[in-house]
Amino acid sequence: MLPRDPRAQYRVLGLILLLGCGTAFQLRFWNPRKAELAALAERVERAERVNAIAELGDGTLDAMREDLALGERQLAELQRLVPREGEVEAIYEAIAAETQSLGLELVHALPADPVADSTGYFVRQQWALQVEGAYHDVGTLLTRIAGFARLVRPEVDEIVPSRIADSGRQLVHVRFSLETFVLPPEDIPSPEAR
Secondary structure (H helix, E strand, O other): OOOOOHHHHHHHHHHHHHHHHHHHHHHHHHOHHHHHHHHHHHHHHHHHHHHHHHHHHHHHHHHHHHHHHHHHHHHHHHHHHOOOOOOHHHHHHHHHHHHHHHOOEEEEEEEOOOEEOOOOOOEEEEEEEEEEEEHHHHHHHHHHHHOOOOOEEEEEEEEEEEEEOOOOOEEEEEEEEEEEEEOOOOOOOOOOOO
């Protein structure tokens, strides 16, 4: 098949090599179908990334809206429970009314000066109270105080026998404290604004 002349053999071999290199070049570097497939793969990858971001965005947006609605509900509840300003008179009147309705004697009621909470979101108001009456009536008073519409936290400091009433019942003298919370005035910046 090959010619016998060495020059002709070199020409045929050069032609075969040239055809092989040309074919390799076309298959490896210049094949339009391969370039088309690469471009298509890149477009598909870009579209998948955009779709994933869009789906993630919808879920995140819905979650953010739910979190915002929950935060608004919690803020409204907090504003209902924690007043904007001190209610010393209203709390004292409510405590006095409860002690009278239960037949207890309000011996001592002294509000302390308000103190800023460690978080800075509230102002704490402490009360020192003493009542005298039947043990179960004092328990009922504490339960009613804890059930006030505003956030009030009672804490019993001391219960000691006091005296025996005319009816023969043993009365107790109870010293307890109350803690109420008030939102700081609007002119004082919150910790986030500092």
